[in-house]
Amino acid sequence: MTDSVLIVEDDKDIADLIRVNLAELGVEVSHQDQGNKALSLAIEKEYSLLILDVMLPGISGLDICRQVREKKPHQAIIMLTAKSSETDRVLGLELGADDYMTKPFSVRELQARVRSQLRKVEMLRAANSDVMAENDAPLVIGNLSIDQKNHQVTFNQQVLELTATEFELLHHLASHPNQVFSRSQLLESVWGYHHSGYEHTVNSHINRLRAKIETDATSPQIVQTVWGVGYKFSPQGVE
Known part of the structure; x- marks a missing residue:
């Protein structure tokens, strides 16, 4: 199945630059420069990836991100x-973006980010189509079950609605209980790249994950902060 990408960008030169360089990855690329039209397309059609500019005619990329995430987790x-x-970057991540890039950007870096997201999409497709091995048992720790085959997380008998990136982040941490990972290590392992200056991506996803899994996100017992180092998964928090 060929991956499809919708570029939502009102600067034609930037949109053309992205289009040309994504074509090298063998993906189908569509472009829309109007926010309202882009939102309709993103909800009505199935795209592997959305690339959203923040400032758009009509409604902003942030509003598109929020509304799409509500309908398509x-x-x-x-x-x-x-x-x-900085405000737009933080807000975009808090509203549910998987990643962000700042302009101007390297086209090679853009390709790397896109490949990383498309890998997650492919893993999700595999889970939904039963391609994964039948003996790929869920990771169970206490009252937490992380089922890669069905791409489902259950905690205290409740199914958690996680994005693909949140799922991968939780699975990576839980697969290494009590091991502390720096933000740079998580960027490399979960997002598939390491570029300085993008550590806030990890922070925001940790916050979103805690909001869904912790009883009190202000006092996390499962995904804990190790000050000055990074984050770890505590098995005691799910018992």
Whole structure:
């Protein structure tokens, strides 16, 4: 199955640059420069990945991200933000973007980010189509079950609605209980790249994951912070 990418960008030169370089990856690329039209397309059609600029005619990329995430929890989304706009980057991640890139950006870096997201999409497809091995048993720790075959997380008999990236982040941490990972290590293992300056991506996903799994996200017992180092999964928190 050929992957499809929707570029939502009102700067034609940037959109053309992205289109040409994604074509090298063998994906089908569509482009929309109007926010409202892009939102309709993103909801009505099935795209492997959305690349959303923040500033758009009509509604913003942030609004598109929020509304798409509500209707399609597993949709892969990369936000494009201005280099100086820290607020947009943080808000984009908090609203559910899987990753972000700041303009101007390296096309090679863009390709790497896109490949990383498409790998997650392929894993999700495999889970949904029973391609994964029948003996691929869920990872069970206490009252937490992480089922890769069905791409499902159950905690205290409740199914958690996680994005593909949140799922991979939790699975990676839980697969190495009590091991502390730095933000850079998590970027490399979960997102598939390491670029300095993007550590906030990890912070925001940890916050979103805690909001879904912790009894009190302000006092996390499962995904814990090791100050000055990074994060770890505590098995005691799920018993």
